[in-house]
Amino acid sequence: MGSFFSLGTHAAMSTCMPGKVRETELESLYIESRRVLIDSAQALLSCRSRAEDVVQDAFLKLWESGDRHAIEDPLRYLFRMVRNLAIDRLRRLLLEGRYSAGEDMLDELPAPQSDTEQRAICQLEWQRLQHALGELPERTRTVFAMSQLQGYSQREVASHLNASPTLVHFLLRDALSHCRACLEAEAA
Numbered sequence: 001m002g003s004f005f006s007l008g009t010h011a012a013m014s015t016c017m018p019g020k021v022r023e024t025e026l027e028s029l030y031i032e033s034r035r036v037l038i039d040s041a042q043a044l045l046s047c048r049s050r051a052e053d054v055v056q057d058a059f060l061k062l063w064e065s066g067d068r069h070a071i072e073d074p075l076r077y078l079f080r081m082v083r084n085l086a087i088d089r090l091r092r093l094l095l096e097g098r099y100s101a102g103e104d105m106l107d108e109l110p111a112p113q114s115d116t117e118q119r120a121i122c123q124l125e126w127q128r129l130q131h132a133l134g135e136l137p138e139r140t141r142t143v144f145a146m147s148q149l150q151g152y153s154q155r156e157v158a159s160h161l162n163a164s165p166t167l168v169h170f171l172l173r174d175a176l177s178h179c180r181a182c183l184e185a186e187a188a
Contacts (some may be wrong), residue, residue: 023063025074026059026062026063026074029074029075029078030059030078033075033078034055037055037058037078037079037082038051038052038055039051040079040082040083040086041054041055041082041083041085041086044083044086044087044090045086045089045090045093050089050093051086053089054082054085054086054089055082057085058078058081058082058085059078061081062074062077062078062081125183128182128183128186129179129183131182132178132179132182132183133145133175133179135178135182136174136175136178139161139171140171140174140175141175142157142161143157143161143168143171143172143175144171144172144175144176144179146160147168147172148172148176154168154169154172155168157172
């Protein structure tokens with residue numbers, strides 16, 4: 001940032017504009033310093049168009065408050081404004097970046113459905129699941145119902161059925177595979 005103040009523009013502008021800044025002087029300052037101001041903002045933001053936006057915002061703020069404030073060194077003041085606005089913009093971009101990472105995944109989500117439509121879909125899927133379970137042997141259905149619908153652990157199911165936990169695991173795996181295959185086949 002120090003290299004920008006070594007420019008001849010700064011020295012010339014700071015001596016000719018003590019006190020309140022007039023609109024024509026402010027316009028001249030903006031026209032003569034715009035490129036240098038954009039370069040300084042771009043150094044922080046790494047984006048030319050964002051830097052241009054920041055410089056324009058800073059100039060507009062200075063323009064709106066130009067007659068109300070006594071500015072001893074308008075160029076230095078404008079540089080400071082540009083730097084502060086660029087830092088604010090960078091912070092906001094970083095914050096938005098944290099929260100927008102998941103936005104790409106929003107396209108993959110299914111479209112929202114009405115409650116009535118959702119209930120109808122759930123009821124249809126429940127009927128398909130019941131049909132698939134009806135195709136299984138009684139013992140496998142019991143393992144599925146106790147484990148998946150009633151919330152018992154596989155050990156508790158094994159104890160209830162006087163079976164080994166390994167057998168319950170295999171029966172549950174078979175039930176889940178069968179139900180998944182039936183639901184996928186009907187959905188396709």
